[in-house]
Amino acid sequence: AQKVTQAQTEISVVEKEDVTLDCVYETRDTTYYLFWYKQPPSGELVFLIRRNSFDEQNEISGRYSWNFQKSTSSFNFTITASQVVDSAVYFCALSEAALNGGSQGNLIFGKGTKLSVKP
């Protein structure tokens, strides 16, 4: 069965600190997709990144970076020089691939990590 674990329930940092959010996943599929979403208090899930299981390259986007390691089934997310606007709940999610090669619509989410960045 597929499962996503985000062991950190809440993290509090002071502005400009770096912070890493952990994500560990379980799947028997060889082809799958991993996602990170940000959920501010308004409720909307904001897409941050998608990674497929064949692409283990790490990615950097501005202050955000992601470390994907299949050997440890982890897909961790780091925010460098955190800002107050980064305060939100962050979700890691897993999706199996559809037979036609696309990502299916049924995402398996972790329970989320609430990040509070204090000025």
Added chain:
Amino acid sequence: DAGVTQSPTHLIKTRGQHVTLRCSPISGHKSVSWYQQVLGQGPQFIFQYYEKEERGRGNFPDRFSARQFPNYSSELNVNALLLGDSALYLCASSLQGTGNTIYFGEGSWLTVV
């Protein structure tokens, strides 16, 4: 371009009533999915529709149903509401078949009293 839009934004219902939630996907997206998010938890998958056909169903009772219309918009219906149905209901859309990103709307906050 408009993102995924959902209505209503907030609503309050009484136990036993019925509710209909609506979703319009991003233009060009043919796949729509519904998720339920209770307070303090991650979203849970309810349904996926593609080209007006159900493509996936999560572990929810038959009180939950959905459909997709020819213009790819979708409705989620919940009958005989229970207090435990109080949650944020999220709609997501995507292109199917090309390894796609799944985009979410702002959700409908349902409170059952």
